[in-house]
Amino acid sequence: MNVLIEAPPATDAISVALAGNPNAGKSTLFNALTGARQHVGNWPGKTVEKKTGALTRGDVRLDITDLPGVYSLSAYSLEEVVARDFILDERPDVIVAVVDAANLERNLYLVVQLLELETPGVVVLNMMDVADRQGLAFDVDRLSAALGTVVVPATARRGHGLDETVAAIVSARAAPGAPFRLDYGPAIEAEIAALLTILDRIPAIDRLYPPRWLAIKLLEDDADVAGKLAALPDGPRLLAAAVAARARLEAALGEEADTLLADRRYGWIHDLVGRAVRAERGETATLSDRIDRFATHRLLGIPLFLAAMWLVFKVTTDLSAPWVDWLDGVLSGPLSRWTLALLDAAGLGQTWVAALAVDGLLAGVGSVLAFVPVLLSLYFALAVLEDSGYMARGAFVMDRLMSRMGLQGRSFLPLMVGFGCSVPAIYATRTLNNHRDRVLTGLLVPFMSCSARLPVYVLFAAVFFPGRAGLVILGLYLLGIAVALGVGLMLQRTLLPADSAPGLVMELPPYRLPNARSIGFHMWQRTRGFLQHAASLILLTTLAIWLLTAIPVGGQGTFADTPVPESAFGRVSAVIAPTLQPLGFGSWQAGGALLSGLVAKEVVVSTMAQIYSGSSDAAEAEASTFLSDVGEIITSFGRAVADTLRAIPGLIGIDLTADDDSAEAGLSSAIRAGFDETSGGHAAAAGLAFMVFVLLYTPCMAAVAAERHELGSKWMWLSLLGQLVIAWVAALVVFQAGRLLGGG
Amino acid sequence: MTPSLWLSLTLILAVALVLAMLALPADGRRRLFARRQAQPVPVDERVTEFLAAGLLPLSDCPRDCTACLRCLHVDRCVVHRLLEMGLTPGVELRVVQDNGGPMLVSVRGSRVALGRDLADNLWVEMGGQASDE
Numbered sequence: 070m071n072v073l074i075e076a077p078p079a080t081d082a083i084s085v086a087l088a089g090n091p092n093a094g095k096s097t098l099f100n101a102l103t104g105a106r107q108h109v110g111n112w113p114g115k116t117v118e119k120k121t122g123a124l125t126r127g128d129v130r131l132d133i134t135d136l137p138g139v140y141s142l143s144a145y146s147l148e149e150v151v152a153r154d155f156i157l158d159e160r161p162d163v164i165v166a167v168v169d170a171a172n173l174e175r176n177l178y179l180v181v182q183l184l185e186l187e188t189p190g191v192v193v194l195n196m197m198d199v200a201d202r203q204g205l206a207f208d209v210d211r212l213s214a215a216l217g218t219v220v221v222p223a224t225a226r227r228g229h230g231l232d233e234t235v236a237a238i239v240s241a242r243a244a245p246g247a248p249f250r251l252d253y254g255p256a257i258e259a260e261i262a263a264l265l266t267i268l269d270r271i272p273a274i275d276r277l278y279p280p281r282w283l284a285i286k287l288l289e290d291d292a293d294v295a296g297k298l299a300a301l302p303d304g305p306r307l308l309a310a311a312v313a314a315r316a317r318l319e320a321a322l323g324e325e326a327d328t329l330l331a332d333r334r335y336g337w338i339h340d341l342v343g344r345a346v347r348a349e350r351g352e353t354a355t356l357s358d359r360i361d362r363f364a365t366h367r368l369l370g371i372p373l374f375l376a377a378m379w380l381v382f383k384v385t386t387d388l389s390a391p392w393v394d395w396l397d398g399v400l401s402g403p404l405s406r407w408t409l410a411l412l413d414a415a416g417l418g419q420t421w422v423a424a425l426a427v428d429g430l431l432a433g434v435g436s437v438l439a440f441v442p443v444l445l446s447l448y449f450a451l452a453v454l455e456d457s458g459y460m461a462r463g464a465f466v467m468d469r470l471m472s473r474m475g476l477q478g479r480s481f482l483p484l485m486v487g488f489g490c491s492v493p494a495i496y497a498t499r500t501l502n503n504h505r506d507r508v509l510t511g512l513l514v515p516f517m518s519c520s521a522r523l524p525v526y527v528l529f530a531a532v533f534f535p536g537r538a539g540l541v542i543l544g545l546y547l548l549g550i551a552v553a554l555g556v557g558l559m560l561q562r563t564l565l566p567a568d569s570a571p572g573l574v575m576e577l578p579p580y581r582l583p584n585a586r587s588i589g590f591h592m593w594q595r596t597r598g599f600l601q602h603a604a605s606l607i608l609l610t611t612l613a614i615w616l617l618t619a620i621p622v623g624g625q626g627t628f629a630d631t632p633v634p635e636s637a638f639g640r641v642s643a644v645i646a647p648t649l650q651p652l653g654f655g656s657w658q659a660g661g662a663l664l665s666g667l668v669a670k671e672v673v674v675s676t677m678a679q680i681y682s683g684s685s686d687a688a689e690a691e692a693s694t695f696l697s698d699v700g701e702i703i704t705s706f707g708r709a710v711a712d713t714l715r716a717i718p719g720l721i722g723i724d725l726t727a728d729d730d731s732a733e734a735g736l737s738s739a740i741r742a743g744f745d746e747t748s749g750g751h752a753a754a755a756g757l758a759f760m761v762f763v764l765l766y767t768p769c770m771a772a773v774a775a776e777r778h779e780l781g782s783k784w785m786w787l788s789l790l791g792q793l794v795i796a797w798v799a800a801l802v803v804f805q806a807g808r809l810l811g812g813g
Numbered sequence: 814m815t816p817s818l819w820l821s822l823t824l825i826l827a828v829a830l831v832l833a834m835l836a837l838p839a840d841g842r843r844r845l846f847a848r849r850q851a852q853p854v855p856v857d858e859r860v861t862e863f864l865a866a867g868l869l870p871l872s873d874c875p876r877d878c879t880a881c882l883r884c885l886h887v888d889r890c891v892v893h894r895l896l897e898m899g900l901t902p903g904v905e906l907r908v909v910q911d912n913g914g915p916m917l918v919s920v921r922g923s924r925v926a927l928g929r930d931l932a933d934n935l936w937v938e939m940g941g942q943a944s945d946e
Contacts, residue, residue, distance in 0.1 A: 140894075140897040140898060141893075141896075141897035143893050143897060145890055145893050145894065171922075172922050172923050173922070174899065174921040174922055175898065175899045175920075175921050175922065175923045178897060178899065179897075324902065325889075325892075327892070327893065327896070328885075328892065328896060328901065328902065331896035331897070331901050332901045332902065332903070335899060335901050335904070335921070339921075357924070358909055358919075358924075361909065361910055361917065361924075362910070365910045365912060365917060366910075366912060367912035367913055370912060461926075464926075465914075465915055465917065465926045466914070468914060468915050468926070468928065469913075469914035469915065469929070472928065572891070572915075572927065572928025572929070572930050572931035573915050573926055573927065573928035573931070574891070574894045574895060574898060574925065574926070574927060574928070574931065575925070575926045576898065576923055576924065576925055576926075577917060577924040577925070577926055578924075579924075
């Protein structure tokens, strides 16, 4: 599971769990401690991210696991269950509780619960710099005495307090203090004692879980703990006793038991903070509050948020575009030539090996690499939004709107990014904090028409709807949104019912300056995740399509040298064609173009050009030397840098780059003739149906791979097949309606 | 990225937003769309009880108003979320922002956003002092 632990753990390897609230700087501390030596994956069977890493200091080795950020250990969310199960089942040697010093009261609530698990702990008082600026002074000794642990002041983003943290971990393992006990007051303590007497009778219970913690959880009516205990011999009796105890408490104190316990914890913490923290100024409206006056304003909030989303969208598309082009140029130009030259030298030129290497492998690698600049720029934009704290404001502002569609405010961002490219959009669903919303948003993202589908619309709209092309394209985008809305509503009624938790409860962290180091980390890790998980599927699909075009079926062609209609690809397309007949484009050409669109929507148009005009664009075999190739790579790299710089003004709406789109007249008439034939004279209706099909059908393999990576195979298949069905039905409706209405 | 795409995307966004705003304003529709089994909120006697006791729903508190949380009249699992964010009965809240949608309150030194329908069911005492002070 953890690839970093290759050698058997040294005698001094200490397993450490890092726990804390979201926004407490837990990841920053984790990165500062482990550096690049970390492994990112998912918790087994869960869609929650698991990060592990190691740190060696002298002869001490720390194996650190970064637990998901949680506010308590009540097992009401997936993250809480993951964090709690790890501590209870894996039994780390030391728990490091990371707290935001500037927000101590709320953060200590989790710390108290962590300490109740009776594992040696260290409390890291993080973000001391922020607390200092707010004029907070801490009595660390008093905190330490009350919590029964070492308390280390630190500023992880500046690297302060790291050595002290490591030293505290080592000493906490060597000499654990007495178990922490919070006094819940006479009434509750009496019930805890009563439950403990029953628990003590269960043999070896204290080797399973700390009994006092179990008693507290039983009083809190914790379903997870109740389930675990019900199976034990004395379980039913225990649960019955817990029910009675809760009823007694409620009758005596007028609140439900879990509210009473939370109230006691917060009361104790409030008291401690009052004694151990001195505020030089009273609580006033902070800078964050003043910014929020605008950022969450009734009228300004949404336009501000849309502007921010627009910036994200432009960053992912415009800043990455020159790099995508550069990679493409390098791969299809110099690299292809070098590969061919090498193969020539090996006597394999002009054979199927050369074709496989260039058209299969290099093209596949190219389609994987094409996403790297896009993802890097997306993760850059996301990390800036997340780290600065603005993402939570966006969610706040959009919540009213999105909640009416059964989603949360944060879902807006992935959907927006989906207009650029589905792949980063699906990865952007990670910013959502619950599984159900991630899945629902991930399934809706492909309906947002990605920019790769645009060339298809442009070509077809120009062919079939000259003069009204803009309107048709706009209509397609709107149709995508409408279908997403419909599918969203349907999924909510069936497979993904809204959680019983109504309404939003979300912390808005204070605004902070994003940290370049952590942004870099984030970009690199996430992009690496894509390369590890999605690359193989994309590569395989590209190879499969190449193989299909290479295999001759009938005809005179030989392997890797066969006309398209006589290849397996052509034959498969011909098999598909009849199913497309009711949609008005039942030809093998249209089928083939759609099939190739599975690899990437970008290639639909070029495949059509290739198939309809029968002429593959013969690569101009320019004589080039190795040196000129290297020169070309470097100059085009320079051009990409320049283009990126030129794209930056474009982000704020100034477009310096001129477009030169020219549709080939020959292709247009060939497509028109082809569609005329298959649709029985209703070419426009068929053309529209084709566009609708392209809009709605299965997204490219990269998006499918992303869905598998993020949502799991089950949802991937549902999305893949569901979209195919939706696209078919929608195209059928469009074509048949168009035919009946007499659209020529 | 062509300028025409920019334009059309902006248009789409604007149109979609306006449509959504226009089409789904009513609370009844919100229930229809957002959740089929919204928690049953009959005119229950607790509400009249709260009103008689001089309590107000949090959503009626103006911005910058300080209030003392008295009763969390919501589902158990939501109560848990609220408790862990520090919203225990008796705690003092300050309304930081109220823009008609979710409310932003300051509680125990942190800022917490609360959905509107949630804030409707949190009963507070205006200008009260926290009981544990």
